[in-house]
Amino acid sequence: MSYLIDGLQYSNWSEGIFRQLRSGGVDAVHVTLVYHENFRETVARIECWNRWFERWPDLIFQGFAAEDLALARATGRTAVxxxxxxxxxxxxxxxxxxxxxxxxxxxxQLSYNNQSLLATGCYEAEDTGLTRMGREVVTEMNRVGMVVDMSHSSERSTLAALEHSTRPIAVTHANPAAWHPARRNKSDAVIGALAETGGMLGFSLYPHHLRGGSACEMADFCGMIARTAERHGTDFLGIGTDLCQDQPDSVVEWMRTGRWTKSVDFGEGSREAPGFPDMPGWFRDNRDLGNLRGGLQAVGFSGEEVTAIMGGNWARFFATSFGTAGLDEVERAAE
Amino acid sequence: MSYLIDGLQYSNWSEGIFRQLRSGGVDAVHVTLVYHENFRETVARIECWNRWFERWPDLIFQGFAAEDLALARATGRTAVxxxxxxxxxxxxxxxxxxxxxxxxxxxxQLSYNNQSLLATGCYEAEDTGLTRMGREVVTEMNRVGMVVDMSHSSERSTLAALEHSTRPIAVTHANPAAWHPARRNKSDAVIGALAETGGMLGFSLYPHHLRGGSACEMADFCGMIARTAERHGTDFLGIGTDLCQDQPDSVVEWMRTGRWTKSVDFGEGSREAPGFPDMPGWFRDNRDLGNLRGGLQAVGFSGEEVTAIMGGNWARFFATSFGTAGLDEVERAAE
Known part of the structure; x- marks a missing residue:
C-alpha cells in the first residue's frame, strides 16, 4: 500500500487545513499536541482534538495503531x-x-532545545546524555509502545537514547547537518545509528533546516535525500515536514521560551527575523506533499523507494512501535 | 455463561484481596477509583492500578468492554x-x-451525598434535580458509554436522571427503602423506573443498608431480593456488595467529608460508631460472594434467575452500556 504519511506537523488546525489534508491524500499525520504544557494542559489539548474529531468525522479521526492507516485509506479520512x-x-x-x-x-521528545528532566536539548552548552529519570522513562516508553523522538535533542543525549532504547527510535523532523549545518540538524553518526537500529529519520521542510532557507529548491532537498540514502540506505527514511501552517508568531515564541525564561530567546530565528519563516514555494500546505514523489523520482529513486520514503517506511515503523513491547500490533489486536 | 460479577467494591487493595477474588471465582468487579479527588488525583489512582495490573497480571487486568468478561473467564483472572x-x-x-x-x-455517580455540579446527593435538604451542567454531562456520558450511577443521589435527581438519560442507568449499590428505610436506600418509584428502563439495581451488603445492620441474616437479605423481583421482575437485578475490605476508618472519613467541610460528618454512621461497620458474618470477603447463590435458591429463585442476578444481568448491561451510543460492543469492535 502506498501510504502518504507526514511525520510531524504543528498547524493552527481548522476545517480548511483538514480539507487540505484530504485534498492532498494524506493518510496519516503525526501532530504535535504540546511543547511546554504540563499534564493537565496536555489533556486540555486532547479535549480540543476530541471536539474536532467529533465535529469532522468525515475528514479526520484519532489514530492509535498501525491498523488505522488501512482504516484511513478505506474510509477516505486522515488518521491523526x-x-x-x-x-x-x-x-x-x-x-x-x-x-x-x-x-x-x-x-x-526527550527534550526540546533545553535540558529536560530526561535529556539535553540541542541548544545547551553541556550535554548530560540521559539522566537517571531519562533512562527509566525510555524503558517505560519501550514497554508501552511510545516512540522516543530526539529531533530537538543534543548529540550525546541522542546517541545515549539510541544505545539505551531496546526499540528503534525516531528523529521525526530534521535533516543531515552535513547538508545544512543548523544546530537542529543531525550528525552522520546519529543518522548512521538510526539506520542501523531500524529507526526513522523524517526529512524536514522547515526553512531553518534547509540549505538556502525558504529559497531552497525541491531538487536540492531531494538530492540531499538521495545522498543520505546512498550512504545509509532507504529503509529508515521518511518525511516530517514540520509544517506550522497558519500559526501566529506568538506560537513560535511559546515554542522557544515556554515558561523557562522571562527574556526573549530567538531559537533558530534572530532579532531581525523572530517569526515563523515562509515555507518553500513548492510546499505551501498538505496539498503539495505528494509533489515530493516527482522530486524523488527525478533524483533517481525507484518507484518502490519513493513509496517507501513517502509513507511506507513510517507505516512499517508504526506497526512495530505502537504496541506493547514484544508484541506487534496484529498479535496485540488478537489478544 | 454464569458470570460472577460484583457491581461495587472499594477495598484497600492488596495481593491478598486479589487472590481472594480468584478464590471466590469473581469474574469482574466494578471498583471505586475516587470520591472527592480532582482529575489529577484521579489519574494518580489510575497510575496506582496500572502498577497493580503490571505486578499481578495472572490475577487481575483492566476491563474496558463486555468482551473482557469472556477474557477473564478464559484466562482465570478478574476484570477490574x-x-x-x-x-x-x-x-x-x-x-x-x-x-x-x-x-x-x-x-x-452524579453526586455523593451532597449537592454536586450535576445533581443533588441524598443528604441534602433541597433537591434541585439535574443542574444545567448535569443534563449536558448525562448526554455526554450517554454518547461515550459511561454509566450514570445514582447510588448516593437524592430522589428527585435520580428520577430526573432516569428521565433525561437516553440509555439505561444504574444504582450500583443500594437496597429498597421499603425493606430498610435508610437514606441511601431507594424508593419503589426509583426501583420501578430502573426496571422499566432496562437499568440495574445492585443489592448492597454494606451494613447501614441492611435491615438489622451487621446482624442481618442471608435469608432476610435474599427474601428482600425475592420480593423486589416479584414486584418488578428479575432482569434488572444484580449484586453490588459495597465491600470496603481492610480500609482504615480514615477512609470512611474521607468518603464522608472530603474537603467540603472542616467539621465532622458521620454520614450513615454516628458519633458513637463513626467507623466502618462490620460486614455480616456470612460475607467476610470475595470468597463468600458465590454463597449467595444458595441463599437465592433457598428463597425460590430458579437456577436461571440465580445466574442472572449473580452476574448475567450485569454482563448484559455491560454489553449495551460501555460502547459508543447507538452501537453495541460487538459492532464497535468490528468497526
Whole structure:
C-alpha cells in the first residue's frame, strides 16, 4: 500500500487545513499536541482534538495503531497520531507515560532545545546524555509502545537514547547537518545509528533546516535525500515536514521560551527575523506533499523507494512501535 | 455463561484481596477509583492500578468492554472496571468525560451525598434535580458509554436522571427503602423506573443498608431480593456488595467529608460508631460472594434467575452500556 504519511506537523488546525489534508491524500499525520504544557494542559489539548474529531468525522479521526492507516485509506479520512515535543506533559511522574499512551500519545521528545528532566536539548552548552529519570522513562516508553523522538535533542543525549532504547527510535523532523549545518540538524553518526537500529529519520521542510532557507529548491532537498540514502540506505527514511501552517508568531515564541525564561530567546530565528519563516514555494500546505514523489523520482529513486520514503517506511515503523513491547500490533489486536 | 460479577467494591487493595477474588471465582468487579479527588488525583489512582495490573497480571487486568468478561473467564483472572462515586474527577470540564472514558472509567455517580455540579446527593435538604451542567454531562456520558450511577443521589435527581438519560442507568449499590428505610436506600418509584428502563439495581451488603445492620441474616437479605423481583421482575437485578475490605476508618472519613467541610460528618454512621461497620458474618470477603447463590435458591429463585442476578444481568448491561451510543460492543469492535 502506498501510504502518504507526514511525520510531524504543528498547524493552527481548522476545517480548511483538514480539507487540505484530504485534498492532498494524506493518510496519516503525526501532530504535535504540546511543547511546554504540563499534564493537565496536555489533556486540555486532547479535549480540543476530541471536539474536532467529533465535529469532522468525515475528514479526520484519532489514530492509535498501525491498523488505522488501512482504516484511513478505506474510509477516505486522515488518521491523526499525537506526539509531544517536550516531556513536560509527564511532569516528574513516570506513571503518566502509560496514561498518555492510553490517551493516544505515540511520540515524545526527550527534550526540546533545553535540558529536560530526561535529556539535553540541542541548544545547551553541556550535554548530560540521559539522566537517571531519562533512562527509566525510555524503558517505560519501550514497554508501552511510545516512540522516543530526539529531533530537538543534543548529540550525546541522542546517541545515549539510541544505545539505551531496546526499540528503534525516531528523529521525526530534521535533516543531515552535513547538508545544512543548523544546530537542529543531525550528525552522520546519529543518522548512521538510526539506520542501523531500524529507526526513522523524517526529512524536514522547515526553512531553518534547509540549505538556502525558504529559497531552497525541491531538487536540492531531494538530492540531499538521495545522498543520505546512498550512504545509509532507504529503509529508515521518511518525511516530517514540520509544517506550522497558519500559526501566529506568538506560537513560535511559546515554542522557544515556554515558561523557562522571562527574556526573549530567538531559537533558530534572530532579532531581525523572530517569526515563523515562509515555507518553500513548492510546499505551501498538505496539498503539495505528494509533489515530493516527482522530486524523488527525478533524483533517481525507484518507484518502490519513493513509496517507501513517502509513507511506507513510517507505516512499517508504526506497526512495530505502537504496541506493547514484544508484541506487534496484529498479535496485540488478537489478544 | 454464569458470570460472577460484583457491581461495587472499594477495598484497600492488596495481593491478598486479589487472590481472594480468584478464590471466590469473581469474574469482574466494578471498583471505586475516587470520591472527592480532582482529575489529577484521579489519574494518580489510575497510575496506582496500572502498577497493580503490571505486578499481578495472572490475577487481575483492566476491563474496558463486555468482551473482557469472556477474557477473564478464559484466562482465570478478574476484570477490574473503574468507577467514580462523585463527579469531582471531571471538575467543571465536560471534556473530561471522554478523556476518563478512554482511560477506562465506566461508571460515574452524579453526586455523593451532597449537592454536586450535576445533581443533588441524598443528604441534602433541597433537591434541585439535574443542574444545567448535569443534563449536558448525562448526554455526554450517554454518547461515550459511561454509566450514570445514582447510588448516593437524592430522589428527585435520580428520577430526573432516569428521565433525561437516553440509555439505561444504574444504582450500583443500594437496597429498597421499603425493606430498610435508610437514606441511601431507594424508593419503589426509583426501583420501578430502573426496571422499566432496562437499568440495574445492585443489592448492597454494606451494613447501614441492611435491615438489622451487621446482624442481618442471608435469608432476610435474599427474601428482600425475592420480593423486589416479584414486584418488578428479575432482569434488572444484580449484586453490588459495597465491600470496603481492610480500609482504615480514615477512609470512611474521607468518603464522608472530603474537603467540603472542616467539621465532622458521620454520614450513615454516628458519633458513637463513626467507623466502618462490620460486614455480616456470612460475607467476610470475595470468597463468600458465590454463597449467595444458595441463599437465592433457598428463597425460590430458579437456577436461571440465580445466574442472572449473580452476574448475567450485569454482563448484559455491560454489553449495551460501555460502547459508543447507538452501537453495541460487538459492532464497535468490528468497526
Amino acid at each position: 497520531f499525537f506526539g509531544a515535543q517536550n516531556p513536560s506533559c509527564i511532569e516528574d511522574d513516570i506513571g503518566l507515560v502509560q496514561v498518555l499512551h492510553r490517551l493516544g500519545l505515540r511520540f515524545m | 472496571f473503574f468507577g467514580a462515586q462523585n463527579p469531582s474527577c471531571i471538575e467543571d470540564d465536560i471534556g473530561l468525560v471522554q478523556v476518563l472514558h478512554r482511560l477506562g472509567l465506566r461508571f460515574m
